[in-house]
Amino acid sequence: MIALSLSLAACLGWGLADFLGGLESRRLPTITVLMFSNLFGLALIGTIVGLRGASLPPPAAIRWAVAAGVAAIAAMFLLYKGLSRGKMAIVAPISATGVILPVVAGIACGESLAGFQSLGILAALAGSILAARGAKSGCSVSGGEAGVVFAAGSAVAAGIFFILMDRASEADPYWASLLMRTSFGVFLLPILLVIAVPIVVAFLLFRLWRRRRRSKALSA
Numbered sequence: 001m002i003a004l005s006l007s008l009a010a011c012l013g014w015g016l017a018d019f020l021g022g023l024e025s026r027r028l029p030t031i032t033v034l035m036f037s038n039l040f041g042l043a044l045i046g047t048i049v050g051l052r053g054a055s056l057p058p059p060a061a062i063r064w065a066v067a068a069g070v071a072a073i074a075a076m077f078l079l080y081k082g083l084s085r086g087k088m089a090i091v092a093p094i095s096a097t098g099v100i101l102p103v104v105a106g107i108a109c110g111e112s113l114a115g116f117q118s119l120g121i122l123a124a125l126a127g128s129i130l131a132a133r134g135a136k137s138g139c140s141v142s143g144g145e146a147g148v149v150f151a152a153g154s155a156v157a158a159g160i161f162f163i164l165m166d167r168a169s170e171a172d173p174y175w176a177s178l179l180m181r182t183s184f185g186v187f188l189l190p191i192l193l194v195i196a197v198p199i200v201v202a203f204l205l206f207r208l209w210r211r212r213r214r215s216k217a218l219s220a
Contacts, residue, residue, distance in 0.1 A: 015092075030080045034073070035188055042181040049178045057171035057179075064168035065176045068161050069183030073191075075157035078150045086147015094151035097124050101159025102166060 017037070056062070075098070082091040100121055107113065113121075168176035 026084050030077055030084065031188070031191060033080055034076055035185070037076075038181060038184050038188065042178070042185060045174065045177045045181055049174050052174060054172055054175065057168075057175045061168050061171040061176060062179055064164050065179035066183040068164035068168055068176075069180040070187055071157050071161035071164055072180060072184050073188055075154050075161050078154035078157060082147045082150030082154060085150060091147045091151040093127055094148060095154040095158065098155035098158030099162060100124065101156070102162040105163050 057065075075095075079091070079095050082095065103113070103117075103121060165176060165180065168180065
């Protein structure tokens with residue numbers, strides 16, 4: 001019952017994050033949204049880990065958490081890109097089907113599914129197919145199809161993320177979350193710099209050009 005309650009709470013949190021992140025990604029660059037959201041998450045989980053005072057997990061768990069951070073970047077970037085290009089009601093459900101991957105991994109490791117669980121997976125797949133078909137109506141065809149492609153990529157990356165975080169959390173889920181968030185930011189920062197630096201340089205060159213042009217106009 002505790003696991004079910006935590007799962008429902010996680011669903012609520014992911015849903016709100018998808019909604020707010022999707023709205024912001026329509027007016028801000030996706031990388032910027034990812035960086036700020038990660039900073040807030042890192043501050044929160046860092047505070048919790050600091051208050052607990054637990055020691056670092058073993059090296060194997062650290063490696064799994066770092067890998068999960070890389071998968072999280074891909075999942076969230078593709079999700080926010082999809083939300084900015086397509087309908088939120090279509091992109092979000094498709095990206096959510098990534099949870100099927102850890103289910104398949106669990107079955108491969110010897111776990112079993114109850115009848116209702118199997119029915120739920122089939123219903124999720126059917127809903128995603130219907131949502132993908134509905135992408136051709138409402139928005140532009142190119143925008144709708146792009147949103148579906150990004151959502152499908154996000155689903156795969158999110159599924160891999162859940163598998164990696166499951167392994168990383170075996171020692172300590174709080175430390176796993178902190179390490180994942182840290183690696184998320186470490187790998188994301190160079191991407192942000194690669195994108196931001198040329199924009200800043202171009203802006204400064206443009207201002208310099210305007211200043212010289214104005215000086216020539218005044219001296220003429």
